[in-house]
Amino acid sequence: MLGLALLPAARGSRRPEYGGTLRVELRAASVSLDPREWKAGAMESATDEKMGALVFDRLVALDNYGRFQPQLAAEWSHDAGFKRWVFTLRPDVKFSDGTLLSAADVATALQPSLPNGQQITASGNSVVVQSAAAMPDLLEELASGRFFVYRVQLDGSLMGTGPFFVSETAGGGRGPSSSTIAAGDSNLAASSPGVNKMTHLRFRANEETWSGRPFLDAIEVTLGVPPLRQLLDLQLGKADLVELSPELVRRAMQDNQRVWSSAPVTFYGLRFDDAQPAGAAAKLRKAMSLSLDRQTMANVLLQKQAEPASALLPQWLSGYAFLFTMETNIDRAKEIRATLPANMAAGADPLRLRVNAPGDLAKLLGERVAVNARQAAILVQVVNRPATRSANNAATASSDPATGMHLFSWHYSSLSPKVELESMVSTLNFGDSAEAAASSADPEQLYAREKKLLEERRVLPLVALPEYIGLSQNVRDWMPARWGEWHLADVWLDLPEPSPAQPGNSNATATPAAQPATASPGAKP
Amino acid sequence: MSARQKLSPPRSRGRFFSCSVLVLLLVSIPLSARADTLEDVARTLARKIAAVPQRERRFFLSWQNHSSLADEHSQTLKKSFTDEFGGENLVEKQESGAHALQVSIEETPAFYILIANVPTATGEATRISRFARAALPSAGTSGVQHRLLKELIWQQQEPILDAVEMGEDPNKLSPLLILGRDSLSLYRRENDRWELQDTKRIPTSEKAMRAPRGEIRFSPGSEKPDIIVLPGQSCEVALGERIGLNCRGASHPWREGMSLASPCDRGVWWISAEPGDWSVPDRLSLRNPSLPNSAPSAVELDLPGPSLSISTGRRVQSDTTVVFNLSTGNYEVYRITLACAN
Numbered sequence: 001m002l003g004l005a006l007l008p009a010a011r012g013s014r015r016p017e018y019g020g021t022l023r024v025e026l027r028a029a030s031v032s033l034d035p036r037e038w039k040a041g042a043m044e045s046a047t048d049e050k051m052g053a054l055v056f057d058r059l060v061a062l063d064n065y066g067r068f069q070p071q072l073a074a075e076w077s078h079d080a081g082f083k084r085w086v087f088t089l090r091p092d093v094k095f096s097d098g099t100l101l102s103a104a105d106v107a108t109a110l111q112p113s114l115p116n117g118q119q120i121t122a123s124g125n126s127v128v129v130q131s132a133a134a135m136p137d138l139l140e141e142l143a144s145g146r147f148f149v150y151r152v153q154l155d156g157s158l159m160g161t162g163p164f165f166v167s168e169t170a171g172g173g174r175g176p177s178s179s180t181i182a183a184g185d186s187n188l189a190a191s192s193p194g195v196n197k198m199t200h201l202r203f204r205a206n207e208e209t210w211s212g213r214p215f216l217d218a219i220e221v222t223l224g225v226p227p228l229r230q231l232l233d234l235q236l237g238k239a240d241l242v243e244l245s246p247e248l249v250r251r252a253m254q255d256n257q258r259v260w261s262s263a264p265v266t267f268y269g270l271r272f273d274d275a276q277p278a279g280a281a282a283k284l285r286k287a288m289s290l291s292l293d294r295q296t297m298a299n300v301l302l303q304k305q306a307e308p309a310s311a312l313l314p315q316w317l318s319g320y321a322f323l324f325t326m327e328t329n330i331d332r333a334k335e336i337r338a339t340l341p342a343n344m345a346a347g348a349d350p351l352r353l354r355v356n357a358p359g360d361l362a363k364l365l366g367e368r369v370a371v372n373a374r375q376a377a378i379l380v381q382v383v384n385r386p387a388t389r390s391a392n393n394a395a396t397a398s399s400d401p402a403t404g405m406h407l408f409s410w411h412y413s414s415l416s417p418k419v420e421l422e423s424m425v426s427t428l429n430f431g432d433s434a435e436a437a438a439s440s441a442d443p444e445q446l447y448a449r450e451k452k453l454l455e456e457r458r459v460l461p462l463v464a465l466p467e468y469i470g471l472s473q474n475v476r477d478w479m480p481a482r483w484g485e486w487h488l489a490d491v492w493l494d495l496p497e498p499s500p501a502q503p504g505n506s507n508a509t510a511t512p513a514a515q516p517a518t519a520s521p522g523a524k525p
Numbered sequence: 526m527s528a529r530q531k532l533s534p535p536r537s538r539g540r541f542f543s544c545s546v547l548v549l550l551l552v553s554i555p556l557s558a559r560a561d562t563l564e565d566v567a568r569t570l571a572r573k574i575a576a577v578p579q580r581e582r583r584f585f586l587s588w589q590n591h592s593s594l595a596d597e598h599s600q601t602l603k604k605s606f607t608d609e610f611g612g613e614n615l616v617e618k619q620e621s622g623a624h625a626l627q628v629s630i631e632e633t634p635a636f637y638i639l640i641a642n643v644p645t646a647t648g649e650a651t652r653i654s655r656f657a658r659a660a661l662p663s664a665g666t667s668g669v670q671h672r673l674l675k676e677l678i679w680q681q682q683e684p685i686l687d688a689v690e691m692g693e694d695p696n697k698l699s700p701l702l703i704l705g706r707d708s709l710s711l712y713r714r715e716n717d718r719w720e721l722q723d724t725k726r727i728p729t730s731e732k733a734m735r736a737p738r739g740e741i742r743f744s745p746g747s748e749k750p751d752i753i754v755l756p757g758q759s760c761e762v763a764l765g766e767r768i769g770l771n772c773r774g775a776s777h778p779w780r781e782g783m784s785l786a787s788p789c790d791r792g793v794w795w796i797s798a799e800p801g802d803w804s805v806p807d808r809l810s811l812r813n814p815s816l817p818n819s820a821p822s823a824v825e826l827d828l829p830g831p832s833l834s835i836s837t838g839r840r841v842q843s844d845t846t847v848v849f850n851l852s853t854g855n856y857e858v859y860r861i862t863l864a865c866a867n
Contacts, residue, residue, distance in 0.1 A: 015779075016736045016803070065854030066635050066658025067682065140635055212735030319631035319638030323651060415634050443638055444573075444653040476802040483634060489735070494802075 016477060020493035021218040024241045025233055029224040030199055033166065034158055035146040036112060040423045041410040043266065043358055046467075049146065049413060050486055054203050054219065055096075056148035056160035057211075059087055059106070059127075060139055062415055064481055068139050071211075072101065072149055072161065073127075082134040088126045093210045095151055096165040103127050109149045110142075115419070137441040140416035144483075163206055163214040163489035170200035199223045215477075215492035231257075234470045240493070241475060244468035246305035246361065258471040262484040263316040264307050264464035267410040268357060268365055271428050271459050276404040283336050284345060284378070285457040288405075290333035291376035294326060297368055298463050302361070305468070309461035312424060312450055316482065318417045320447045324454060326461065333376035345373075345404075350381040352402050357409035358385070365462060366407045380405070407462075415483065418446055430458040563598060563661065564605040570639050570654040571609035574626070579646040584626035585616045592632035593852075598661060599630060602639070632658070672864055673796070673811055673826035675846075679703070679712075679719070679858035685847045686739035687753075688858040689838035691764070701858070702764070702838070704739050704753055709768055725768040727753075727760065740780055743838050754779075780834075784814070786841040787863050794823070796844060796861065798832035806851060807832040809861065829857070 028047040032038065035052060038045040059073040073087040093101040103122035110127075111120050118131045129138060141147065150158040201221040205214045225233070230242035231252055244252055244259060252259050272285055294308035311321035345351035351373070355366040363384055370380040383403065408428065414420040418441040425431035431453055440446065453459065467484050474494040480486050574580070586607070590599040606628065607615060616623045624644035631638040636655040643650045679688065684706050691711075692699020701712045701719070710724040740754045741762075751762045753770075754777045763769030782797030795814040798807040806829060810822035830851040837844045844861045 015738075062634055063854060067854065068635075068659065208732075210733055212733040212737075214735060315631070317633055319633045319636065319655070320640055320651075320653060322631075323640070323642075417633070443636075443655050444651070447651060447653060477804050479804045481634075492802075 016215050016492045017495065018213075018215050018492070019217055020495050021220050022216050022241060022475070022488065022491065022493065023239045024219060024221045025225040025230045025239045025243070026221060026223050027225065027227060027230070027243050027245075031201065031221075031223060035109075035148050035150070038146050040413070040427050043409055043411050045146075045413065046265070046411040046484070050484075051201065051221065052146075052148055053162070053485065054164040054488060055162045055166060056150050056158075057162050058143060058147050058149065059110075060143045062140065062143040062481075064479075068143060072106065076139075078135075078138075082136045082138070083131055085129045085135065085138055086123075086126050087129070090210060091125070093161050094208055095159045095161055096206055096208075097159060098208070099151075101149070101151075101161055105151045106149050109151070110147060113146050115422075134441075137416040137418055141414060141419050144415040145413040145419075161210065163209045163211060164203035164219060165206050166201060167204040167218070168200075168202035211489065214489040216488070219488060231470065234472060237472065240472040242470045244470045245359075246302050246465060246468065249305050249468050250303060252470050258473065258475075260469045260471060260478065260480065262467040262469075262480070263482045264309075264314045264466050265412050265484045266465045266467070267309060267312070267314070267412065268362065268462040268464070269309070269312075269408060269410070269459050270353070270369065270462065271406045271408055271430060272457075273404050273406065274458070276402075281340065281344065282457070283340055284351070285460070287333045287336040287340070287376055287378060288351075288373060289457050289460050290327060290329045290336070291372045291378065292326070292369065292460065292462065293328050293372050294462060295328070297365060301364055301368055302463065302465070306463040306465045309464045311461060312453065312459065313417050313421055314412065314464055317412060317415070317420065318443070318446065318450070320443065323447070324451070330375050333378075337377045345378045345380070347379070350379040351404045352383055353380050353405045353407060354383045354403040355385050355407045357407055361465075362407055362409060369407065369462070412483070416441065417443075421446065421450060425453065428459065430456075563601050563656070566639060566654050566656045567602045567605035568609040570628070570641055570652060571606050573652040573654065574641055574643050575610065577643045577645060577650045577652065580650065581624045581644045581646070583614055583616060583623045584644070585618060585623045587625050587627045589627070589629045592630045592637055594630055594632070594637055594661070602630070603628075635659070637661075672824045673809060674862045674864050675809075675826060675828070675859040676862070677857055678845075678860050680850075680853075680855045682855055684737070685833070685856040685858065686737060687741045687834040687836050688845050688847055689741045689743060689836045690840065690843065690845060690860065691838050693839045699839075702741060703858070704741050706737050706739075709753060709762070709770065711764065711768055723766070723768045725770050727755065727770065728758075728772055729755070738779065740834060741836055741838075742780075743836075780836075783835040783837050783844045784841075785811070785837070785844050785861065785863055794863065796835060798828075798835065798846075799825075801831065803831045803849065804851075806830050807848075809835075809846065811863070826861075828859075829853075835861075 026047055028044055030044075031051050032044075032048045033052055033055060035048075035056070038048050038052075057071050059071055060076070061069045061071050063069050070090065072090055072093060074090040076085060076087045078085045087106075089101065089103055089106065095101060103125055106127045107120045107122040114120060114129070117133060118129060118135065120127055120129045129135070135141075148160070150160050152158055200223060201219075203219040203221070205217055207213050222239075225242075227243070227245035227248055230239065231244065231248050233239040234242045234252070234257060235255060249259060249261075270288070294310075298304065298306040298308045308326070310326040311318065311324040313321060315321040343349055353366055353369060355362050357365075363382075366382045366384070370382050373380040410424055410428075412420055414423065454461075469480075471478055474496075476492050476494050477490050479490060586603075588599075588603050588606075590596065615626075626644065627642040629640050631640060635658060637658055639654045639656075641652045643652060678690070679701060685703055686706065687704040689702050690699045691702055700714070700722070703710045703712065707729050708724050708726050711722045712719045713722050714720075734756065738756060741751075742754060743751050751764070753760050753762055754775075757774060757776065758772050759775040759777060760770045760772035763771075782795050784793050785796050786793050793814065795812045796809050797812070799810055801807050806827065809826040809828060809832065811824040811826075812822050828846070828848050830849040833847040833849060833856075835844055835846045842862060846859050846861055848857045848859060849855075850857050
């Protein structure tokens with residue numbers, strides 16, 4: 001009778017399986033795997049960061065339960081004033097070419113990303129981060145954004161320690177070196193400056209990664225796929241993971257597709273240009289703010305797939321965003337408008353609004369801003385951005401001589417609210433740099449700083465959008481962070497039994513190679 | 526002076542090499558023993574409010590928890606706050622002359638944030654305190670009275686592959702054997718707390734595994750040795766004051782369930798976890814092993830996360846299951862027993 005305990009049961013929990021290729025489709029026309037190129041807040045950098053997480057590791061990670069987990073750092077400590085942190089590196093971590101990671105590699109990779117005043121140095125098998133100012137939020141800082149560790153090789157390419165490496169790329173036309181790299185000809189994990197804009201990527205599992213071989217054999221990424229095409233490919237079984245644009249979310253759900261959404265990670269706002277008379281007029285900024293109907297933007301224009309924004313940082317990041325409110329009061333806006341010169345933002349001299357953010361959504365928001373403003377007797381003329389990647393976005397702070405207002409997008413990337421706020425302020429150039437230098441991670445002081453920035457109204461929040469992902473039914477263990485990290489190394493595919501009747505299914509016919517010697521179908525975690 | 530963090534290897538919940546006895550002991554300390562942080566934060570906030578210039582004198586307290594913080598912790602915070610602020614400054618209900626002091630608990634990826642809106646003569650002042658989410662272990666769930674019963678007997682942050690109870694008395698907390706990612710540890714219950722008796726490191730393969738798996742297999746009443754099974758090897762286990770391990774290469778099929786004796790009819794049933802991946806909670810099912818697999822389960826029991834293993838120790842009338850609690854991120858060991866319906 002007791003022997004029954006050791007008999008395998010006929011059924012049981014589904015355990016992770018190794019193998020298969022995850023097919024991913026993205027909107028971005030190209031990807032850079034060089035963290036040095038990523039621009040703070042840029043929409044494109046959000047995609048770059050997701051792809052970067054496949055090939056690079058950070059020192060620490062923050063899990064969904066608020067706990068910092070060791071990654072390349074095995075342990076860490078700090079002094080009483082949070083001015084000196086020591087990170088002891090995990091031993092025997094290897095880059096994808098088999099060479100050992102050193103403290104010098106870490107220091108060299110991270111120094112360019114650290115804010116002014118923070119210094120990182122190698123010391124034995126540790127790195128030391130020091131600053132004259134306290135760094136209580138250093139772990140949040142290092143657990144997010146561009147704080148990946150890599151080694152720059154002699155040919156300029158980057159190498160990582162992560163769970164995957166790039167095995168194949170197809171170029172997007174940035175110079176002669178953007179040609180396809182033959183599969184398997186390199187174990188290198190990234191890109192050289194000339195080949196860092198790719199339109200097609202294939203990532204292969206890194207068998208030797210310190211964190212354990214990922215379940216997937218490979219990840220196939222197709223870039224530049226329009227949103228509707230992505231949804232169709234998901235419906236037809238041609239893709240496993242796609243980005244859903246907000247207007248397609250409802251349709252995908254009605255079609256019983258698996259849809260996942262993050263916390264709001266993309267912010268849309270208006271920035272006034274102080275160099276322009278209209279932008280510098282505090283009363284006009286106030287009238288504009290009162291005219292904006294954010295509820296309608298979020299609920300009607302974006303079909304309830306966005307949230308009205310009343311703060312620069314989202315609630316999930318700051319914890320205090322709910323304290324801010326943005327009033328809509330057309331009558332009051334008209335009253336204020338009436339006190340301004342009649343020819344300001346009127347007639348032949350409209351307030352020009354340049355849409356710097358990419359995508360149709362930004363254009364729609366720009367038009368809605370103009371409609372709202374008109375109700376307050378403010379004439380806004382919308383000028384759309386040029387359709388190029390680099391022309392965009394939050395990171396473009398240059399002034400158009402004739403533009404008094406910019407519509408921008410901002411993708412949150414840091415888990416440190418202080419770093420994110422100051423990054424936004426400095427990139428968009430709308431705050432006092434002296435105050436930024438003195439800015440504190442203390443939430444009360446951070447709240448006071450954001451409150452002051454909002455009261456100046458040089459930036460007006462509009463809406464904040466989550467990221468929406470459509471998933472095929474066979475994607476398992478999809479456990480992303482709510483701030484948008486995908487954790488694809490943990491994902492596995494519930495593959496059907498190979499069958500001659502399924503010749504078109506690339507997953508079903510995926511080569512069984514690369515099954516690791518230790519890849520018993522074991523229990524995770 | 527320094528603050529120090531040491532968490533061994535990992536990668537999300539699945540990749541943490543569990544070996545830190547310190548962490549195990551800390552986590553097994555009762556929550557009340559580590560409430561200082563909570564109390565300090567609440568008192569700090571109370572003192573900040575007391576120092577607000579031109580604040581109103583008497584308030585009624587509106588306390589709201591918008592975070593994932595367990596209600597018991599929220600109440601602990603509230604009590605500390607009230608004690609520090611002074612009961613004479615707070616009234617129970619909204620009454621004339623008393624202004625609302627709104628305190629809410631919010632949450633960010635790394636912190637719980639306490640925010641107070643303080644009425645003043647000129648408007649409102651805001652005061653904020655915070656504490657690290659990681660500083661607070663989430664409360665475990667207690668047993669739910671079904672026919673299949675579960676009782677939480679252990680929880681920790683470090684991964685557990687398998688766990689079994691060693692004793693034979695079903696009414697006592699017996700020694701607990703815990704198989705971690707690279708160690709086997711034996712705990713005894715002393716003075717209402719778990720004490721580590723011995724821990725032994727297990728030789729593992731050089732390659733890190735993303736999905737480690739291991740099982741403890743006891744053979745009560747048989748001549749077979751007790752063993753632990755790991756990918757590619759098995760180890761004979763000798764348990765006394767110290768743990769003895771003798772490992773060799775071997776391949777065993779993985780277990781998918783466990784028998785469980787009924788105290789009601791002396792019958793033996795089979796419990797297993799319903800198929801599901803690691804992102805969703807599992808449900809334990811009880812089946813009659815003599816019926817076809819397609820037969821419906823007799824009883825089901827919801828778990829707070831995926832079941833990583835089901836094992837049995839010396840007792841035939843109880844099993845243990847290791848669960849990754851999706852709400853708290855802890856690894857939990859539950860004793861599973863079968864109770865009579867009546």
